[in-house]
Amino acid sequence: MSEQLEPTKDKAARKASPVGVALAWLVVLGLLAVVAIQLRATMQGGMGIGQPAPAFTLSLFDGGEIQSADLAGKVVVVNFWASWCAPCEEEAEELQMAWEIYEPGGEVVFLGVDYADTETLARAYLERFQITYPNGPDLGTRISQAFRIRGVPETYIIGRDGLMKYIKIGPFTTLSEILAAVDRALAE
Amino acid sequence: MKGRGWVLLAVIGLALALTGAAGAQTTEPPSGQPPTEDEVNAIAKNMYCPVCENVPLDVCPTLACQQWRDQIREKLIEGWTEEQIHDYFVLQYGDRVLAAPPRSGLNWLIYIGPWVLIAAGAIMLARLLWRLRAPAAGPEPPPQPPANGPDDYRARLEAELKRRDLKD
Incomplete structure (x- = not known):
């Protein structure tokens, strides 16, 4: 029984802080969003008939x-x-x-x-x-x-x-x- | 004596004037000498024309790029610096002409991102190594036998075997 308690304690000690985990996820999601926006712009292709003309x-x-x-x-x-x-x-x-x-x-x-x-x-x-x-x-x-x-x-x-x-x-x-x-x- | 003094002063003045003129000449850009191909390409190699993506301007063979190199040459003749030429091309053709994106806005992610990731990786590695080293550092406490652990089990097992032997 006591042998089983040791790793549980260790796991609890090793558990990362919620702020750190949230920050890590935020960074990963942010990078994915930037990549997605760039990909979307690249894959968009040319303009089509019936689309609103861009302002310039x-x-x-x-x-x-x-x-x-x-x-x-x-x-x-x-x-x-x-x-x-x-x-x-x-x-x-x-x-x-x-x-x-x-x-x-x-x-x-x-x-x-x-x-x-x-x-x-x-x-x-x-x-x-x-x-x-x-x-x-x-x-x-x-x-x-x-x-x-x-x-x-x-x-x-x-x-x-x-x-x-x-x-x-x-x-x-x-x-x-x-x-x-x-x-x-x-x-x- | 008075006359000699004036002559001496005039000679010194003339010498100073000539020295100044010579100095001024050395600071002026060389006139009448067009910039060499190497000088043009030194600036062009850090630029890309939007027509020929992924081909540096110094080696791009198209007419558009040739015109751009000519424009760099013209600006150099006018005495523009490399920075001024870069700024002019960015104004005319956008950030895409630069080999490296300008350090502004979201572009900072490109410059800071890798260092942040390297730092985060280093911290994680350091923590892992520290954790691996930690148990070896201190003396390990001797394992405590459980109160009703193996001995109790062995005793019950032997008692059972004895009971079976007696039965037989």
Whole structure:
């Protein structure tokens, strides 16, 4: 009987304090939560049609900035590009032509977001293709992260209701392709 | 004598002026000498472009990375320090460009976490070793036979055997 009492006493002595156990669990759960959040963000994939468009602020090359909240009620065409991106050049002229068609109506806004680029070369690119719609750098890659882009060029068309209406991965091949996508968003 | 004094003063003044000019020249950055590839790569190796993940900027072969290296070269020519260049790239392209995350916010977990775990492990190991050593340290008390333990049992067993022998 007394032999059995000895280990019980020892076990009681060895038992960790509840605060220590709670702290250990807290650390483990905290680490798991951080890993889960990171995994969720990684596995999220790209944006989908019908999802609310993320809010963003675009600082413009020409000074000033545009906030997405100020564009509510308009169709917004957000084009991600870069001067080092050869496929971006394929659609640059068509995008500018489309902008010139919609600009007088005032119902559609085109925005160019320059991704991971150098300002000098970006400005040269805009001049080369005579792009006049608002353009600015993706400072801190915050906008591209919010849109969860996979590369450039990518174009997102946001409806008047703030929901994603159209997503183009890769370059537009024709002007009519751009017009069709924008007109569909305008009609909704 | 008076004239010699003035000459001496002028010579000293000229010498001081020349020394000062020479000193000023040595503190100025070398003009007209573009930074070498090694100088650019020394900064680029601690950076990553978001387009080519997991490839350090100094060895990344893409056009985007080449442009970034050119930008580092331009900033070095302008006299920027490595820290200023890093800050500029973080502002332009985000924290992702840095090889090591900045020491702020949740990032501290990465820096502190391993040390906390190592410290916790060391404490646990020390406690375990202390516990293992503890019994050997002091003299062990002799085992006390239980009051009605084996002797009583043996006595009853022998009595039973005797009783069986008698029966037989």
